[in-house]
Amino acid sequence: MSLEKTDAVVLKTVEWSETSLIVTLFTKDFGKISAIAKGARRLKSPFESALDLLSLSSVVFLKKSGESLDLLTEAKLQRRFRxxxxxxxxxxxxxxxxxxxxxxxxxxxxxxxxxxxxxxxxxxxxxxxxxxxxxxxxxxxxxxxxxxxxxxxxxxxxxxxxxxxxxxxxxxxxxxxxxxxxxxxxxxxxxxxxxxxxxxxxxxxxxxxxxxxxxxxxxxxxxxxxxxxxxxxxxxxxxxxxxxxxxxxxxxxxxxxxxxx
Ligand SMILES: [Zn+2]
Structure with a gap:
């Protein structure tokens, strides 16, 4: 497991639990990743609008080995698709x-x-x-x-x-x-x-x-x-x-x- 930082475009989000999303991101340095974004469905989400569809965001994620989903720890909006x-x-x-x-x-x-x-x-x-x-x-x-x-x-x-x-x-x-x-x-x-x-x-x-x-x-x-x-x-x-x-x-x-x- 390693903590990675890159820019990414949000390709897809799927509800995962009452409070979390699974996000598919296309990143600059790691290609496509699928990651869990814990708390992303909360009213006060730590990710705010950085996970809106087709947003460009700076992200930090924990890269898991094998087939496991990565874990998104930070996402900061750079540019919204308008x-x-x-x-x-x-x-x-x-x-x-x-x-x-x-x-x-x-x-x-x-x-x-x-x-x-x-x-x-x-x-x-x-x-x-x-x-x-x-x-x-x-x-x-x-x-x-x-x-x-x-x-x-x-x-x-x-x-x-x-x-x-x-x-x-x-x-x-x-x-x-x-x-x-x-x-x-x-x-x-x-x-x-x-x-x-x-x-x-x-x-x-x-x-x-x-x-x-x-x-x-x-x-x-x-x-x-x-x-x-x-x-x-x-x-x-x-x-x-x-x-x-x-x-x-x-x-x-x-x-x-x-x-x-
Ligand atoms: Zn021919």
């Missing part, structure tokens, strides 16, 4: 971002830069940046940091560069990228996506790689107006990638339909 005051869609997008991190990470496996990218995403939503682009960049950056960035140009089956002059291109979410015309007969469960959709995904992914999260957000420059079909395809591709990685459909996906409009 999108409830902005609108429902930014709020849902924030909840979704937290759900994605919770679904795709394991306890006690730190992932460099992931907490910072979640924090910046929440800040962008709070300051009323475009939810569609903020979430797309968050998803791309998350799968990149987890080492699952799809191949946007080379066929996942044979490694050849795909013909990008075609109107539609096959993309396999489970296979991890695009599939060339020769290989499509051998692949199952691929989507057909338009050339523009693929170009957007490839260029945004390229922009994210090699840039730090802070620059990534400030450099957002969404293309002017996108056809509804392209918006819908962007969502379809990202949803299927996330579903394939988490092996289930995330609950908040049903609340993000407005991202397609």
């Amino acid at each position: 999108s409830a005051q902005v609108g429902l869609l930014p709020l849902y997008c924030g909840y979704y971002a937290g759900e994605v991190i919770n679904a795709l990470t394991e306890n006690h496996e730190p992932i460099a830069g992931l907490m910072e990218s979640l924090c910046l995403t929440l800040q962008e939503l709070d300051r009323q940046a475009s939810p569609a682009w903020t979430i797309l960049d968050f998803e791309l950056q998350t799968i990149q940091r987890l080492g699952h960035m799809p191949s946007w140009r080379w066929c996942v089956a044979c490694g050849e560069e795909i013909e990008t002059d075609r109107q539609s291109i096959a993309f396999s979410p489970t296979g991890g990228g695009v599939v060339c015309t020769n290989c499509t007969p051998t692949q199952r469960g691929y989507l057909r996506i338009g050339r523009q959709t693929l170009q957007i995904l490839e260029s945004r992914a390229r922009k994210l790689s090699g840039s730090d999260p802070a620059r990534m957000v400030s450099e957002q420059s969404p293309p002017a107006i996108l056809a509804l079909s392209v918006r819908a395809e962007l969502r379809l591709v990202m949803e299927q990638i996330i579903v394939s990685l988490s092996e289930r459909r995330l609950r908040m996906l049903d609340f993000l339909e407005d991202l397609k409009r």
Whole structure:
């Protein structure tokens, strides 16, 4: 057992006893942790609002060995997620971002830069940046940091560069990228996506790689107006990638339909 100090975003809280909560936190230095917060349900909680959903807090916890829950001893609020005051869609997008991190990470496996990218995403939503682009960049950056960035140009089956002059291109979410015309007969469960959709995904992914999260957000420059079909395809591709990685459909996906409009 050791006492650890780090910054963390609150991903989830569950009632544990009359006075305590089990909190799931995504920490900067230790990855995801699940900890008991004793007294957190009391009227005068020692944690005050530091355990509100998606808050960024400085925490101190006692790291237990094996499968045991950690013990949260201190939490001090640094920044609150305020999108409830902005609108429902930014709020849902924030909840979704937290759900994605919770679904795709394991306890006690730190992932460099992931907490910072979640924090910046929440800040962008709070300051009323475009939810569609903020979430797309968050998803791309998350799968990149987890080492699952799809191949946007080379066929996942044979490694050849795909013909990008075609109107539609096959993309396999489970296979991890695009599939060339020769290989499509051998692949199952691929989507057909338009050339523009693929170009957007490839260029945004390229922009994210090699840039730090802070620059990534400030450099957002969404293309002017996108056809509804392209918006819908962007969502379809990202949803299927996330579903394939988490092996289930995330609950908040049903609340993000407005991202397609
Ligand atoms: Zn191929």
